[in-house]
Amino acid sequence: MTHFADRLIERAVRIDSRVIVGLDPEVERFPVFLRERLRDEPTEERLEETLFAFNRAIIEVTAPMAVGYKPQAAFYEQYGTAGHIALRRTLMLLRDLEIPIIMDGKRNDVAHTAKAYATAWLATHHPVFKTPNPWRADALTINGYLGKDGVLPFLETNREAGLFVLAKTSNPSSGDLQDLELVSGGTVADKMAQLAEIWGRDSIGAYGYGNVGIVVGATYPETAARLRRVAPHALFLMPGIGAQGGSLQSVTVAAGPQGVGAYAASSRGVMYPFKPEELAGADWRAGLAGRVEEAARTLQTAVSKALVTTASG
């Protein structure tokens, strides 16, 4: 492995993209063909195969535009063992393709337990067998509510790995806590961004960005601009464009002087630009490929164009 932030940025520059593609399998959104086959054969094996086949189809189409992939743990956990195995296969495929993986788990706990989460998702080797860890991601989203000692174990487990700490999330009620003003100045989200900036200080890479980034919803452009000033060395992972109504402006204001500091994360928008019944035949992959490629390409182009306009404006 190499320094996560450097690796992500190098790929972003090489493929001229700032798009992170989510991998959030939801069977009810899958092509009807897959759903019917699953209904006819409702087994763990068939479900696992279905989840992986869908992910693989998405990855095959979007790989040229994806700076990285972001599997969301919840969507695998909900499917029990089938989800667990489908995730492992997905991670293996992504490692084979050498595309950065940002595991979206929002994990958090006290130090001793955070260490176990870090072992699960970032360690290079299995804690007992000492064999390569099939679940290893290149980065992990975490919730920093517990403060420094709940974060350090992640950094210590794998010095090359990346973290994205929740600062300002994309959802409507993120302000319930995150927008509250602190007596010491700034909001809760500002404080979290400030802490992430501090936690990442020892890992600044070749492009000036550390391995501790932050999650900032693309739904709040003004907050994004403010947080960029608070955390100048943090990569921004920005969900919310598409289904949640986020804006390209959020990404451009956070992109930094070289334009490589902010990444638009899209899941539903890229994965499901079709109605299930539109893909009812055995040739679902072909129908999906066209639609998904267009959705990913459109987002890639829109972000790149917005960045160029901002840079020249």
Next chain:
Amino acid sequence: MTHFADRLIERAVRIDSRVIVGLDPEVERFPVFLRERLRDEPTEERLEETLFAFNRAIIEVTAPMAVGYKPQAAFYEQYGTAGHIALRRTLMLLRDLEIPIIMDGKRNDVAHTAKAYATAWLATHHPVFKTPNPWRADALTINGYLGKDGVLPFLETNREAGLFVLAKTSNPSSGDLQDLELVSGGTVADKMAQLAEIWGRDSIGAYGYGNVGIVVGATYPETAARLRRVAPHALFLMPGIGAQGGSLQSVTVAAGPQGVGAYAASSRGVMYPFKPEELAGADWRAGLAGRVEEAARTLQTAVSKALVTTASG
């Protein structure tokens, strides 16, 4: 299922205990006998069997003193598929014994994703097969950093289930964010407790407690007393007694007028009151039983005694 808070309290009263026993398997702390067998046969199957055998031994000994069990997701995730299956078997055993399960996952995400986490851990049925969900717990710990719309999906998925929202965690650096004063009054932890109180308002049960509780480290007795005033209808899940140095006083100040509102959660203190090399023979269960029973009984007695002293003082 019945109303989580009522069910927990009824059991607490019946067995005269306020102890929640953690189930955090860590192979390096296991009896040497188990570790050597695993070293001789380093397979997924053996690891799974080892994890489950250890959990079962702990459960068999502590069941009379345990108001509930709290498996910590991280310690299973770190062992990959073996951990995944061992957890499922552990949850099945606990449901057979009809002892409440508080899954400690500290999950959190935007509404759409929170729904998937709720499906994973609280839904009665599998989302595809509609068969009973083997991963179902009775309650789940969650991180409320995302606010209301990240919490409601958990409540909506299973109206009987319980939630414990992180307010003040037990770790040394919990103050990095949680102790900061808000311009609107109180600390971040206070605000989280207040939100939990609001979220639980519609689920108040027979004892006056709702299904939304809070996590409050037993390491901060003054905070516990303050949070009890902020959230009078929330059950308190209080880790930190034992390995982390928490106090019984924290539990008594949060126990409420009937003495049923606060629960001491202990993991390492009850699970590992021995050195691995002390249990090197095939009769490890007998050696473990005596030590673990004593540790659990001592904690149960200490908490009960402290509660009685407080009530009569």
